[in-house]
Amino acid sequence: MNITLPDGSVRTYPSGVTGLQIADSISKSLAKAAVGVKIDGALSDLSLPIQKNVKLEIIRRQDDTALEMIRHDAAHVLAEAVQSLFPGTQVTIGPTIENGFYYDFARNEPFSTEDFAAIETEMQKIVERGAPFTREVWDRDEAIQYFKDKGENYKAELIQDLPVSENITIYRQGDWLDLCRGPHMQNVKQVGMAFKLLKVAGAYWRGDSSRAMLTRIYGTAWRDEAELNAYLTQLEEAEKRDHRKIGKDMGLFHLQEESQGSVFWHPHGFTIYNQLENYIRRRIQGDGYVEVKTPQLMHSRFWEASGHWSKFRENMFVVPDVVPSTEEGGKVFKEEPREFMALKPMNCPAHVQIFKQGIKSYRDLPIRMAEFGCCHRNEAHGALHGLMRVRQMTQDDAHIFCRVDQITDESIRFCNLLRAIYKDLGFEDLQVKLALRPENRAGTDENWDRAEQGLRDALDAAGLPYEDLPGEGAFYGPKLEFHLKDAIGRSWQCGTLQLDFVMPERLDAHYIGEDGQKHRPVMLHRAVLGTLERFIGIMLENYAGKLPLWLAPVQCVVATITGKADSYAEEVVRDLKSHGIRAEADLRNEKINYKVREHSLQKVPVLFVVGAREAEERTVAIRRLGSQDQNVESIAQAIEALAHQCKAPY
């Protein structure tokens, strides 16, 4: 039997040889360092007998691939530790995740972070004991019975639901065992000590909100202490970038409980907001869009027609169409409301109304109708999160009304626009996902074929790689999702492009074709940023508050060294403002060190320092954020250069 190693060499072994034996035959130290094998690319146990010619790679503990095994094994160690410290706790599942692992437990008494020290100590003991991992294949019914007898009902349920074709594998580590697909390392010792428990959280059994709430313990594990510390430092750094903290420190916005999920934009924050909105406005004007504004509050009849009343109502804010009473201590509404209004959760039905005014010809299409639409959605309390998840949001929304034969062109056009905008905003790295037809859908298969192919063609033409998401499309059409990753590593869906054959039908939109007959237009729902709120949150985290010059709320502060330079500083600020630069003077009676520190913390990109010398020579000493260098230039020169740098990218 021939085994091909990664360096291309081929060795001959008897059938049934294990990865460990092969490693041992190469060198003793390799056998000791080995944690697993890749057999034809698939990660397996070292103890697995090999029966045929394969390509084989020994995974050593120091290899990157080992991280996943270390974390998986650490999850098992966590489970053993918890069960030994808290008898009666049921184990469920414990997978690895990016940078770590978690384990879900069922226990009447929830865990708290105060239990972590004890659990970690117990985990260390288990690792020190270093029991070997052994794999066993059990009979299905016996396994179910075994776990039921132990009171491990969740495990029993898991086994019950495994496909009959699958082996029921059990991994033992000393006296403790767990149902597990594997693979595992040679022994528990190889987990090492570079692990740490991070947080507890609730999590539904099998991700189903109608089932039991389990306690999840999150942890992280690495090859050595240095890696662990680097990761913990990275977490701290990410925390510093949190847009809620930056927003507070820079005085950009606030939230308060009387309006949860709706943002109070402060002057500096709203400057960013306006800059971004105006940039998008210029971009879409340059791409053939028209801009509209539609009502905030509309009668339920309208939402019934659009389908939102039945499909989306629990996410809507509904207002009784009754005059409220001001009677002191009385009911707010004296009469029982019979009719309702609702705040719009989406702009699309309103845009159809504008489309429907007058008769449209095929020559009018496509119509690209944009709105910075302020929408309200009644999001679950637990879902709200700073600017990232709000209840009142402003979308950079537009609906493209077009003919079926224009879908591909319009999609390509949108992808190009989106990519150009993301590039301007500093996001080069985006993931595209194509959500395909769901089981429950409207429209003919022909239309779906055409719609999905149209989007694929558009992505190909735009040169965008993408991933299919089967069954994830909206009921009315397939959609493209554009995902960005923020500084904390969370992935956010921002842009979207959705094909819709249903809404024009429901709301009876039509145009007159070349043939003189009525035809249904197709609607493309699309947004680039998604919502301004979320996108600003992402920008703040991405730039750690140090926004590009054109977006910075204050672009330049003129700071004086002495009161003698006050009037000169004010003159410089006037000059800056007349060049369209957002500038402020800092004339406070403070030392220059104090001012430099404060404006640096406020992420002001450019500081003009002026003292008696500058006033005399009509110059400024320029200091840029993140640099300690300073260079002196004449005002005219400095302002002209800065004005140029402050220009928006489009």
Add this chain to the structure above:
RNA sequence: GCCGCUUUAGCUCAGGGGUAGAGCACAUCAUUCGUAAUGAUGGGGUCGUAGGUUCAAAUCCUACAAGCGGCACCA
């Protein structure tokens, strides 16, 4: 919405059954200073809300709310 944790001055946080503390910020005064915190003095809180226990509650108990971390949902 579900599970857990948290809630004390504008901010960050300490304290804790006998009636409230620090640093920063703010105000006043002094200082006019050359690139990441000048000094002094002073003002500021019914300790998230509502009940309960107690001679006495900011502290203990209960409920509620909000915030945070997840889950579910989602832009």
